[in-house]
Amino acid sequence: LADHDDHLMEQLLEEIEPPKDAIFDDLSADLRAGAVTPVLIGTAEKGNGVLRLLKAIRHDAPDVEATRKRLGxxxxxxxxxxxxxxxxxxxxxxxxxxxxxxxxxxxxxxxxxxxxxxxxxx
Known part of the structure; x- marks a missing residue:
């Protein structure tokens, strides 16, 4: 994410922990732009990672209208x-x-x- 946000890169280089909401805002913007693709690891059999996947779909992934516009x-x-x-x-x-x-x-x-x-x- 820091490759797409100079302010975030500066914070990381200066070893300043950026606020979580800023990280998630950057992630959502990069996902909408198609600049990044998240990889989430988990197992449905044991329930590991399922909640995070659902949260990512609900909060981070672009909605149908944004995807349709991006695809033209x-x-x-x-x-x-x-x-x-x-x-x-x-x-x-x-x-x-x-x-x-x-x-x-x-x-x-x-x-x-x-x-x-x-x-x-x-």
């Missing part, structure tokens, strides 16, 4: 971010996704980032 998507376009696809035994594929703009209807045609197309079903 028009409000009329359907933009969907697929986080994970789960292959189920009897139901086929289930994709966990976030709709950034537009509407997602059954049989809608989506254009993938690699140039291919796919249809929504289910």
């Amino acid at each position: 998507a028009l409000e009329s376009q359907t933009v969907v971010q697929v986080m994970k696809t789960i292959h189920t035994a009897h139901g086929g594929k289930l994709s966990v996704s976030r709709v950034l703009s537009g509407q997602l209807a059954d049989a809608a045609e989506l254009f993938l980032s690699n140039g291919d197309t796919t249809k929504v079903s289910g």
Whole structure:
């Protein structure tokens, strides 16, 4: 974070502990700008790191509107971010996704980032 904030860099070099709210404000601004990507380590099985992950999503990560603007998507376009696809035994594929703009209807045609197309079903 100090690479993006000269005042924070000065505090760290002078061994002055910066206020936590200043650090989190810088982190949120850098996340919104796409300058940094946080890496959070944890395990859901034992519950380690889950609370911090939820706090990061709620407080630090940009909201849908900011992400849509950063990607340059028009409000009329359907933009969907697929986080994970789960292959189920009897139901086929289930994709966990976030709709950034537009509407997602059954049989809608989506254009993938690699140039291919796919249809929504289910």
